[in-house]
Amino acid sequence: MSRQRVVNGKNTRGGLKRFTISMQNKLVVLFAIVLLAFVGLGVRLFLINRDNGQTYSMQVLSQQAYENQTIPFKRGRILDCKGTVLADSQLVYNVIVDSKQILQKDVYLEPTLDALESLGVNRNRIKEYITNHASSQYYIALKNLSYQDRKAYLEKVAAGIAKEKEDKVPAAQRVYDNIKGIWFESGYQRFYPHGDLACDVLGFSGSGNVGTGGLEEYYNDTLNGVVGRKYGYLDEGLNMEQTMIEAKDGNNLVLTLDANIQSIVQKSLNQFNAAFQNQYREGLGANNAACIVMDCNSGEVLAMAGTPFFDLNHPSDLAALWGMPKLDQNDEPQDGYLTYTDLLTMTEEDKPRYLNALWRNFCISDYYEPGSTAKPFTVAMGLDTGTVSDSDEYYCGGYKMIDGFKIQCHTREGDGWLTTGEAVEYSCNVALMEMVEKIGKENFTKFQNVYNFGLKTGIDLADEARTDQFVSDATMTNSMLATNSFGQNFDATMIQMAAGFCSLINGGNYYEPHVVKKITSPSGMTLKTIEPRVLKKTVSESTSAHIRDYTVMVVEGHNGTGITARPAGYRIGGKTGTAETLPRGNDEYVVSFIGYAPAEDPQIVCYAVVDRANIEEQDNPMYATAIFKNVMEEVLPYMGIYMTEPVTDKERERLDKKGLEVTYTGDESPDKWDWADDDEDMY
Amino acid sequence: MDYSLLFIVLFLLSFGLVMLYSTSSYEAALEYGDSAYFLKRQLVFTLFGLVLMTGVSFIPYTFWKRVSVLAYLVSVGLIVLVIPFGMEVNGAKRWIRIPGLPMQLQPAEVAKIGVIIFSAMIIEKLGRRSLATIKGFIFPMIPAVIVAVMIWQITDNLSSAIIVVAIVFGMLFVACPDYGKFLGIVVTVLVVGAFIVWYTVNSADTNSLDFRGERILAWLDPQAYAGGKGYQTIQALYAIGSGGVFGKGLGQSMQKLGFIPEAQNDMIFSIICEELGLFGAISIMLMFVLLIWRFMMIANSADDFYGAMLVVGVISHIAVQVILNIAVVTNTIPNTGVTLPFISYGGSSVFFLLSEIGIVLSVARGMRRDELALME
Numbered sequence A: 001m002s003r004q005r006v007v008n009g010k011n012t013r014g015g016l017k018r019f020t021i022s023m024q025n026k027l028v029v030l031f032a033i034v035l036l037a038f039v040g041l042g043v044r045l046f047l048i049n050r051d052n053g054q055t056y057s058m059q060v061l062s063q064q065a066y067e068n069q070t071i072p073f074k075r076g077r078i079l080d081c082k083g084t085v086l087a088d089s090q091l092v093y094n095v096i097v098d099s100k101q102i103l104q105k106d107v108y109l110e111p112t113l114d115a116l117e118s119l120g121v122n123r124n125r126i127k128e129y130i131t132n133h134a135s136s137q138y139y140i141a142l143k144n145l146s147y148q149d150r151k152a153y154l155e156k157v158a159a160g161i162a163k164e165k166e167d168k169v170p171a172a173q174r175v176y177d178n179i180k181g182i183w184f185e186s187g188y189q190r191f192y193p194h195g196d197l198a199c200d201v202l203g204f205s206g207s208g209n210v211g212t213g214g215l216e217e218y219y220n221d222t223l224n225g226v227v228g229r230k231y232g233y234l235d236e237g238l239n240m241e242q243t244m245i246e247a248k249d250g251n252n253l254v255l256t257l258d259a260n261i262q263s264i265v266q267k268s269l270n271q272f273n274a275a276f277q278n279q280y281r282e283g284l285g286a287n288n289a290a291c292i293v294m295d296c297n298s299g300e301v302l303a304m305a306g307t308p309f310f311d312l313n314h315p316s317d318l319a320a321l322w323g324m325p326k327l328d329q330n331d332e333p334q335d336g337y338l339t340y341t342d343l344l345t346m347t348e349e350d351k352p353r354y355l356n357a358l359w360r361n362f363c364i365s366d367y368y369e370p371g372s373t374a375k376p377f378t379v380a381m382g383l384d385t386g387t388v389s390d391s392d393e394y395y396c397g398g399y400k401m402i403d404g405f406k407i408q409c410h411t412r413e414g415d416g417w418l419t420t421g422e423a424v425e426y427s428c429n430v431a432l433m434e435m436v437e438k439i440g441k442e443n444f445t446k447f448q449n450v451y452n453f454g455l456k457t458g459i460d461l462a463d464e465a466r467t468d469q470f471v472s473d474a475t476m477t478n479s480m481l482a483t484n485s486f487g488q489n490f491d492a493t494m495i496q497m498a499a500g501f502c503s504l505i506n507g508g509n510y511y512e513p514h515v516v517k518k519i520t521s522p523s524g525m526t527l528k529t530i531e532p533r534v535l536k537k538t539v540s541e542s543t544s545a546h547i548r549d550y551t552v553m554v555v556e557g558h559n560g561t562g563i564t565a566r567p568a569g570y571r572i573g574g575k576t577g578t579a580e581t582l583p584r585g586n587d588e589y590v591v592s593f594i595g596y597a598p599a600e601d602p603q604i605v606c607y608a609v610v611d612r613a614n615i616e617e618q619d620n621p622m623y624a625t626a627i628f629k630n631v632m633e634e635v636l637p638y639m640g641i642y643m644t645e646p647v648t649d650k651e652r653e654r655l656d657k658k659g660l661e662v663t664y665t666g667d668e669s670p671d672k673w674d675w676a677d678d679d680e681d682m683y
Numbered sequence B: 001m002d003y004s005l006l007f008i009v010l011f012l013l014s015f016g017l018v019m020l021y022s023t024s025s026y027e028a029a030l031e032y033g034d035s036a037y038f039l040k041r042q043l044v045f046t047l048f049g050l051v052l053m054t055g056v057s058f059i060p061y062t063f064w065k066r067v068s069v070l071a072y073l074v075s076v077g078l079i080v081l082v083i084p085f086g087m088e089v090n091g092a093k094r095w096i097r098i099p100g101l102p103m104q105l106q107p108a109e110v111a112k113i114g115v116i117i118f119s120a121m122i123i124e125k126l127g128r129r130s131l132a133t134i135k136g137f138i139f140p141m142i143p144a145v146i147v148a149v150m151i152w153q154i155t156d157n158l159s160s161a162i163i164v165v166a167i168v169f170g171m172l173f174v175a176c177p178d179y180g181k182f183l184g185i186v187v188t189v190l191v192v193g194a195f196i197v198w199y200t201v202n203s204a205d206t207n208s209l210d211f212r213g214e215r216i217l218a219w220l221d222p223q224a225y226a227g228g229k230g231y232q233t234i235q236a237l238y239a240i241g242s243g244g245v246f247g248k249g250l251g252q253s254m255q256k257l258g259f260i261p262e263a264q265n266d267m268i269f270s271i272i273c274e275e276l277g278l279f280g281a282i283s284i285m286l287m288f289v290l291l292i293w294r295f296m297m298i299a300n301s302a303d304d305f306y307g308a309m310l311v312v313g314v315i316s317h318i319a320v321q322v323i324l325n326i327a328v329v330t331n332t333i334p335n336t337g338v339t340l341p342f343i344s345y346g347g348s349s350v351f352f353l354l355s356e357i358g359i360v361l362s363v364a365r366g367m368r369r370d371e372l373a374l375m376e
Helices: A021-062 A106-119 A123-132 A147-166 A214-218 A259-276 A340-344 A350-359 A371-385 A420-426 A429-450 A478-485 A494-505 A541-556 A622-638 A649-658 B003-032 B037-058 B062-066 B068-085 B107-131 B134-154 B158-175 B180-202 B211-220 B231-243 B268-300 B305-329 B347-365 B369-375
Strands: A069-071 A085-097 A139-146 A182-191 A228-234 A240-245 A252-255 A286-295 A301-306 A325-327 A333-337 A393-396 A399-402 A405-408 A416-419 A509-511 A516-520 A526-529 A534-537 A573-580 A589-597 A604-613 B086-089 B092-097
Touching: A021 B158, A021 B231, A021 B268, A021 B305, A085 A106, A085 A123, A085 A147, A106 A123, A106 A139, A106 A147, A106 A182, A123 A139, A139 A147, A139 A182, A259 A286, A259 A301, A259 A622, A286 A494, A286 A622, A325 A350, A371 A420, A371 A429, A371 A478, A371 A494, A371 A541, A371 A573, A371 A589, A393 A420, A393 A429, A399 A429, A399 A478, A405 A429, A405 A478, A416 A420, A420 A429, A420 A541, A429 A478, A494 A509, A494 A541, A494 A589, A494 A604, A541 A573, A541 A589, A573 A622, A589 A622, A604 A622, A622 A649, B003 B037, B003 B268, B003 B347, B037 B347, B062 B068, B062 B107, B062 B305, B068 B086, B068 B092, B068 B107, B068 B134, B092 B107, B107 B134, B107 B158, B107 B305, B107 B347, B134 B158, B158 B180, B158 B305, B180 B211, B231 B268, B231 B305, B268 B305, B268 B347, B305 B347
Parallel strands: none
Antiparallel strands: A069 A228, A085 A139, A085 A182, A228 A240, A252 A516, A286 A301, A286 A604, A325 A333, A393 A416, A399 A405, A509 A534, A516 A526, A573 A589, A589 A604, B086 B092
16 A cells, blocks of 8 residues: 655644544544444344345245236137128227326326326226225226227327427426326227127127127137236246246137028018017017028038027127016016016016026027927828828818817818828828827837937037926827827927928938037137037938928918918928917917928028917917018028029019019919918018 | 545445446336436436545645634535425425536535534644543534534434434544543433333324334334335345345346335445345445545544544544444334435435545545654
8 A cells, every 4th residue: 555645734743733642542442333333234134134034035026916917818709601700809908007106206196197087987986096095006997998099098198208208398297207007907808790690699708708608608618718827936046037828819619600691580580570579568579589590411500599689799788678578486488578667677686587588599498399390200200110101091070089188180170181291281180190199109209209309409509408308108198199299298499390300301310400610729720620410310211202292282282381481482391380388278379480492402491480479369370481481582592592483473572672683594484373472461 | 645545435436336227227217217317317426526526635624624614604504595495305305406407405415524624623622621521522512413403403304413413423532532421422322212212112002103203113113014114124124135145146136126115225235235145235344344444544644633533524424324324224223314325326425425535535645754654
């Protein structure tokens, strides 16, 4: 160490002005005291590390609250067979408020409240929250802010900050720069672009990615992905390591459903509803009006709908409940229908009950007595077992006595002598009872099982019903057998009837009905294709050919009950059904029509059901045949199936009104179907 | 020029800037959009401070004796100016704005140097005989206590008031020949302190405590007050405890990420402990010991009593402030805002500390020839 000696003129030496040896010693003592204090503090540092080092290290790490975050996945989309998006998930944001940060400086509060208000947050409510929860750092102030709104907000703020910097606004007067404690948390919101289209089939998915009803519920796991996670962990050296696992998006469903056919069906049902609502009493056109369209050669469901419809984006909107039958304690329909007053005064306990009724898919969840649409099934089992032949003749005198009960036919006079085919055409109960006597209980119960009545079809939708009411042949009474032959005293669902009917006319192949054609990855790659699956052989090809003939007679025969179902320009087959509901004698009926087209080469099966039409006399299958006809007249041309029959003037007029083209190119014989022109236009 | 002193000071300053950047960059980036915001400001203060220090070191220290009364009056005047022109920061009115400059002046920092200059003069005037009496102790204490009370009452800054009194107390300890009264005073202060603590703890339920009372409770049990008054303390302890022997490495502190608010001010030592560990913390303490040892050498070989007294004043100032700061950070005493000399962020502090170093350097210039001979 070098020292410089500087001669200082003002140097004063000795006497009082001298820094004495004793003072120097005391300075050394002072230094020693300071040193001691330092040693003490050094020891203190050491002790803190020794005694609390481990605990405090953990505390420091545990305070890093952001270390465990979930990253949302995108739920898979649902597309129809042509690629139309029926359900999608949109990126949305939750607005999170950090009170602690906002309250750090007084100048932050007002600009931040302004910003929150511009995002759509209630200013007074959030102000109250922030002041009352000063230490809160996570509060969801707003949910489901759209991507566009967030982007516009961020751009506005960024531009504002840049301008304030440029204009050199003093920090306290800045508006945008003093917005603090607002951040965004991303998530996905389910969105249904077509509102109520295929509402019962799709179901809906709300928060938490839990599907309710339909495909959303049945394929919940397929549609859902895996949440990602951002988390920290400690390595051996107690160092914080950060890892992020990306979210895995859910898979998409591609449906057999065709959005165009579906909308034709829903339009027809809406037309029916519009024509019949408030007719006999205040309320909907029917308790239920439903329709299924299927590809009869694959079991693919092309359309499925039942009134009333509801908007999938707002499934809990009570307005959709108007006109629905009131429910009793067991959620069964009872007298009376919901009025707007009822909706306004509905209790919290009732709301879920009625909403569940609204969301129910009538086509698969409700069962009823199918009525005469069951007759082709009975005839087919007779032909297939050889107990009934095509050339048989039956006499109908208007009724048949079974075990002392007098069971009526549809007319008191009776239908006279009928062939097997005519029995179907006339829809004669007595002839069917004669047949089933020959078929016998054993064959009958066996075949009802083969037709899958009362059992689940296995359709890939949530909440399919199973009736399980089948009695074995040993306990079956004669009257039970007799009435079952024409579709009474046993229950079936629409999908059971439709799937079974497909097999009757397609040569006996029972296809498992299904709605999903394939499952694709988020990037669109096919993961799984669901091929048509033949579950069983119900009847032989020759039986099937006879049934096709008989069901064509229903529509084309001069005594056919299904003449009104015939779409202009096409040959079809089908069967009507009329069944009185329980309890009998209320004059309440389920009417239906199940048919297929084209008659020569069946492609599609369409089944329309009207459950208790809103009209005084409900027992007229025309309510169902009209729906069938309206659907078929639009669906067949859409599917590229050309007309094979000449069109009457009246039909031409109707087609013109609907904007439909006449595609018949054969010989001009306009009078051919004049006899079949229905006198009354349903609507 | 005393190069070893200069080297220690420059080392502490450079080290301080590095730690300041490490500590403040996160908050600076958040608050000002510029991670070097605090660093840049401190760098400017430091450079100006060094210029000032160099200038002062060339002024013969006897100059200060002549202007000592003026220095005292200026100190008092600046404190009074806080009343009309004071600027409030974080709820305390301690600063006055310097017109035309983007900085503020803390009169308490001026008062510390003013009191050193003034008290050294008074003690010299008293003479050896008077210093041996009680009067010789009380007389120089009176002006210091007046300034301290003003700092306490006007700028609401108890820690600076304590430091001012402690500076003069240290100077008198060295100047007076006896130990008795100093020991007596220290014992009295400890007893009174213990009583205050006892009183506070026993009246804890009455809810009548001011914020200092709560600080005492938070000191005794920082965990219980972790959400309020004990928050800063407990977070600083977490930082120290998680540092270990060699720390997490420079820049690796987690506690600076918003958990210790304004860590670049009073709590910077805890971040040093977290990043550099016990090793780094004790190294810094050793640097301060070295600095004070160097001061002691200069004082002991000063040309005259006044020069030596000036250095003793600086020793007291820096030693007390370092000890108080580390004691607060380690929760050895209740939390009170004391900055760590040369390292904490603060313009006034570094400015006047470097002026004091300038004075010490000028004292060092006048070291006696025989001292030099002794060294050889």
